[in-house]
Amino acid sequence: MNEPGRGRWSVPGGRVEPGEDDHAAVVRELFEETGLTVRPGRLVGTVTRAPYRIADYLCDTAPGSPTTPHPGDDADDARFVDRAAYDALPVVEGLTETLAGWSCLPRR
Template sequence: MRDERGRLLLIRRGRDPGAGLWSIPGGKVEQGESDHEALTREMREETGLVVAVGDHVGSVERPAPGGLFEIHDYRCSITAGDLSPGDDADAATWVDLAMFTTLDDRNALVAGLCATLSDWGELPR
């Protein structure tokens, strides 16, 4: 998700997988939930923001204990709330391209995030 300045919303993961690393908000789809319902719930839990889910941006698979995570990303817009980390996020912030690149250079992003967002044309501005 981007703000009106084109900055990307990142959370720092408070738990594994990827504890201490920065990523885009997200999480598991609970049984009986649609992707949109899960995304709305996870955004509120991790960031304090209420969002409207938009177009699908892309999908990727990542290694997971005992298999693979299948990750689907969507564009979102904020409809309510104030940015505040929660649930398994211990920090949340908006980053521009310079800060995103710095985090990538320091290996502070979850594996593959920069390359995936670049492939999708979704890097921050």
Template sequence: MGAIIRDGSGRLLLIRRGHPPGEGLWSLPGGRIGPGESDSDAVVREVAEETGLTVTPGRLAGAVERPGPGGAVYVIRDYLAEVSGGTLSAGDDAADARWFTEEELVRLPLSPGLLDALTEWAVIAPP
């Protein structure tokens, strides 16, 4: 699961992956759901671990399927979320964490399909 978070200026929060899969690519903060953990709890935990921010999860923005190792298929659900506290700093498996305008997104090395998904879900305007 992942979190779609905007700041007061409308910029989108992305993290640069520090480890495989997707090492070096910019993506939404997020990760795996732990045993017995709800999507909402996982959003709060993963965002805190990767960005230092506390968030309040909102509605499901959309879901995508992505290939995994050994022929596995991951279903990734991305939720809108709002910052409620903390200070932005990269942590856990994030090599960096920053706010980006929609115009800046097209120039970044993004995780495959991220730009298309955000556009399809009407999170960002078409490039």
């Protein structure tokens, strides 16, 4: 992960490139950062981290996609976690509260 979150965990993300809509950006960014091909679902929420407006979507892996994520060049690791493993991770500031507010924390 690039600064300022280096050494902390977060969800994959990135910029919407010119000519892309949110869903196209989600598919591209998740592939670049995890090697997974996904199908974006509903918007679960937005948050503003000046100067960025961040929109997060629920996603399913696409048929035929690998099911184990692999980190891209801007991350040290990538993985799916349950709630116990999540609680042990050093996460970026505000992530737990944001995911809890959207009812998107991993299950116990």
